[in-house]
Amino acid sequence: MTTEGDGLSLQDGMARSGLRFDELWLRQFALGGDAGRLEVEAYVLGLLTVDPYHHDVLAQALNECFLERGLDHPVGYRRAAAE
Amino acid sequence: MDRRQQWAEVLAAAASPPADRDAALVAAMELGVDVAPSVVSSSVTVRTDVGFRTAASANALALALDRAQYDSGSGPCLDAARQGAFHRLDVVAEQPAYPEFSAAAADHGVLSSLSVPLTDLDRPAALNFYSAAAAAFADDHSRRTAELLGRCVAALLPGRKVEPEVPAVMRARRELIGRAQQVLMDTRGLDRPGAFDVLVRRSQAEQRSIFEFAADLLDGAGLDGAGPDGTGPREDS
Numbered sequence: 339m340t341t342e343g344d345g346l347s348l349q350d351g352m353a354r355s356g357l358r359f360d361e362l363w364l365r366q367f368a369l370g371g372d373a374g375r376l377e378v379e380a381y382v383l384g385l386l387t388v389d390p391y392h393h394d395v396l397a398q399a400l401n402e403c404f405l406e407r408g409l410d411h412p413v414g415y416r417r418a419a420a421e
Numbered sequence: 422m423d424r425r426q427q428w429a430e431v432l433a434a435a436a437s438p439p440a441d442r443d444a445a446l447v448a449a450m451e452l453g454v455d456v457a458p459s460v461v462s463s464s465v466t467v468r469t470d471v472g473f474r475t476a477a478s479a480n481a482l483a484l485a486l487d488r489a490q491y492d493s494g495s496g497p498c499l500d501a502a503r504q505g506a507f508h509r510l511d512v513v514a515e516q517p518a519y520p521e522f523s524a525a526a527a528d529h530g531v532l533s534s535l536s537v538p539l540t541d542l543d544r545p546a547a548l549n550f551y552s553a554a555a556a557a558f559a560d561d562h563s564r565r566t567a568e569l570l571g572r573c574v575a576a577l578l579p580g581r582k583v584e585p586e587v588p589a590v591m592r593a594r595r596e597l598i599g600r601a602q603q604v605l606m607d608t609r610g611l612d613r614p615g616a617f618d619v620l621v622r623r624s625q626a627e628q629r630s631i632f633e634f635a636a637d638l639l640d641g642a643g644l645d646g647a648g649p650d651g652t653g654p655r656e657d658s
Contacts, residue, residue, distance in 0.1 A: 353561065359569075367587060368594035369631070370602065370617070374436050375584070376576075379569040383562065385428045385455065391614035398621055402630055411625050417618050 345414030348382045348393065351400040354412070365399035366392075390416040427452060435576035442577050446477035449574050453479055456570065457563040459554035461531065462486070465574055466498040468545040473499060476546075476578060482529055486551055489525035496522040501536035501547035507564070508536040508547075511556035526551070533557045537567045541575035541582050548574050594632055601635035 363378045380386040397413040434445035453463030464483035465476040475487045490496025496519050497508035511533050513526040531551045535558035539546040548571040605616035624631040
């Protein structure tokens, strides 16, 4: 397992969430994310470098999913955790 | 070219297909090496009016292996395209269902293969990867990377299905977050990412959905950002 700051990486969070990529894309869209459908996949898989803001949008998209299951923000942030 | 740069260019081409789609398809085929260890070739199989054909390939090796399948009428790429299902062969030589393909693969030193259905198209199609290592495509990352590349390829081929519209509830949530960010930007002099940080930290601190906090913020602040509890100019760490 890899981690991001004090939490799971996007890739591990994605695997643990059981979400499909199209569902993650919708969730990041709802949070104001600007990534394209395919870009989201590439970011999570580590094939493209994601900037800290969009990383945290994706992290929050996953964490919203975990919150719905009673879990407290397991995916790590970059910006929000750094301050 | 740097691999990330090539991914970025292929993704950009998939999002907005260029005039020269063939060049973009070849670039996508070259990214097959990122799917799994020892990938030696990749190709796209598409059913046309005259049968299955290879629309693009990384090199001649894939053309030869695809041809063996088209000529015999059996093979993992054909089954993936017809059935709309993944076909992963960890040991190509042990596939009695595909004797012609297995023989051709052995001749070219190919030990494993993966064929990914391109279900975003209006006709049967598959993206194929061939590796010189046994069981090269066994892990989840390989499958997910292959799926992503498959979606890129589908976007570059004719006959792509229309993407579903974004549900109204998701558009409404996006607007909600945008308005909450704007309030925080106006009242605290933050930029957009900084305003998002505030929302995230409150979501963490209160173990509540960011959407609930955004709605509360707007209920209290109004759109003029008057700065009531939770939106005032104070430190949030």
